[in-house]
Amino acid sequence: MTTVTEQTTYPSGIFIAGTWLDADESFDVVDPATEETITTVADAGPDHARAAMDAASEAAEAWAATTPRERSELLRSTFDLVIQRRDAFARTMTREMGKPLAESYGEVTYGAEFVRWFSEEAVRVAGRYGTAPVSGQRILTMKMPVGPVYAITPWNFPLAMATRKLAPALAAGCTAIIKPAHETPLTTLLFVQALQDAGLPDGVVNCLTSTHSAEVTEPIITDPRLRKVTFTGSTAVGKILLRQAADQVLRTSMELGGNAPFLVLPSADLDKAVQGALDAKMRNIGEACTAANRFYVHADVAEEFTRRLGERMGALKIGNGLEEGTQVGPLVSSKQLAKVRELLDDALANGARTVVGGTSPEGPGYFLAPTVLADVGPQARVWTEEIFGPVAPITTFETLDDAISLANSTEYGLMSYVFAENLSEALYVVERLESGMVGLNSGVISDPAAPFGGVKQSGLGREGSHEGIEEFLETKYVGIRL
Structure with a gap:
């Protein structure tokens, strides 16, 4: 742990299978208002990425088998911790990203609300049962977690982007690997720490801080065990990820550029x-x-x-x-x-x-x-x-x-x-x-209760609202002949 202020300490930056790890390389996180280094964090490489994928895959079956109420309560506990630690979150966002402190406090409220919202959505996932009008067969549909998720977040809303992706993934029963932007990794580290403190099982969420985005992403996105990529960032990078995701026929959510x-x-x-x-x-x-x-x-x-x-x-x-x-x-x-x-x-x-x-x-x-x-x-x-x-x-x-x-x-x-x-x-x-x-x-x-997303080259899918958890669920159909 590196002490930065009297109020805040930050983990190393790499979190795999419930353990905070160091790396041979590190990078500086810079305060854009003063151009001074706030702290240094571990710089993950491809081996860390493979280990994170192993951890997310190994934890997937057990996490998917937890009850919706268990997942809901864990997210609600995480929400409470984020609110309790609002001062540390707000000061961290201002120091690493630059936004005024009042806006950072606003993002704490906004970002935490995704955690609370999806804690409530976790217990409302449902399928349906009915009779086929011609054959008379019974139609049963059930919702299943898509599987391990790779979440890539940008630097401009470091808490809200992490919560908007991880909260619905966890609520749906998916494990995840998150890679925050190297400009603003500290807020995400605090959020992962809150998840761990709330009792998140080992391997369910893994975090990679890195300046080697392409090298870290490649072994994850090409791994056949990965089932979903969710990305917020530029359209140019989104197109690269979509091309890579096509090789594995991955589910994707892309929140890309705007104009x-x-x-x-x-x-x-x-x-x-x-x-x-x-x-x-x-x-x-x-x-x-x-x-x-x-x-x-x-x-x-x-x-x-x-x-x-x-x-x-x-x-x-x-x-x-x-x-x-x-x-x-x-x-x-x-x-x-x-x-x-x-x-x-x-x-x-x-x-x-x-x-x-x-x-x-x-x-x-x-x-x-x-x-x-x-x-x-x-x-x-x-x-x-x-x-x-x-x-x-x-x-x-x-x-x-x-x-x-x-x-x-x-x-x-x-x-x-x-x-x-x-x-x-x-x-x-x-x-x-x-x-x-x-x-x-x-x-x-x-608003966390409203669907967020674009059309044309601004992206695919929606985040937040009722639609947000659907992005992390598959529909399984069972035909029943009585």
Whole structure:
């Protein structure tokens, strides 16, 4: 165990068959606000991956045989531990990812709720029994766990992404291997520790922290004992995993990239629209797949909307997320900051006008001031690439059909936002948007009780809600001749 603060200690990073292990190699976890090393964790390799697969496979039969109530109670105990340890979880998220402490506490609540939700879903899995209308045979269906699961999580929501995948897998009776992003592994380690402290049997969950993603993934995803891959991350990596999963005909859940349009229709209440834009753009410093990426505003209200949004974003306080009053923390890494600045520079080269922001304070830290851009040219990359940072590009439209066409002009289809007071106008647009989720007069709609997922190249499957546990269950049919 490495002591980082008086309040928090972190395991080594590799957890296999109920034991925390070290490795020959390690890597630093860096605070993006200070650029200082928080701690080092073990850097897993292919041998660890094979051992984790062995452990998950060996534990699978016994875990699948536990009663739904046993699994439910373990998850509920884990939920209680996460809430009891909220301070350690929140401070850890802020230190390794950069988000303000208030947002980190919000993620503790949000992430823990997936554990509580699926503790309740565990006891509600059911099949059916009926009579075939022609043959008279009896039809019996039963739900079975798919088997060992490989879960790969991103760096931007390190608790919620772990709980959103592991909680339904465990509730369904599946064992799992989780590989958190190397930028933010510590929060996941705390969650795995909570599972262990709640009484999770050895081998049911295994954790691999690693900077060698491809090398660690290969022996797991090619193992015939693996039955499911669940991934949140970029579309490019998702496509690689889908190709690899095809060789084993694996079940997959893919929550991939986004390019969310934010539509302000003629009837919009601008007070609601500006607040919604702030919520949809600046949650998690803009580093969210659901973040508003493209702002399309009706020409009649564009000038006023742009002015108000610029004022609100320009007033946000930038700083270390641990400092009181901070509203905007750093981006997660120097690489991420460079990517956002590249997109910003490209927009300016394509005619954009800076309404507010566009600058970075002197270091340390990977900071970028919240930025609003107007008059962004149609060739700018911000219209086609996920920004993943605090930059809001704005352009105008004239008709609802124009807005729909602009919104759908992307290969992505995860999230859309629509602001309008006229219900007919709103529903006309909402029904034609090509996205798995729509926020109508709301800038934040993610909820453990709601299905989360996209269409087109934004992914496959749904997480959360009743649909979330189905992703980890197979349907077995038994035909009975009486």
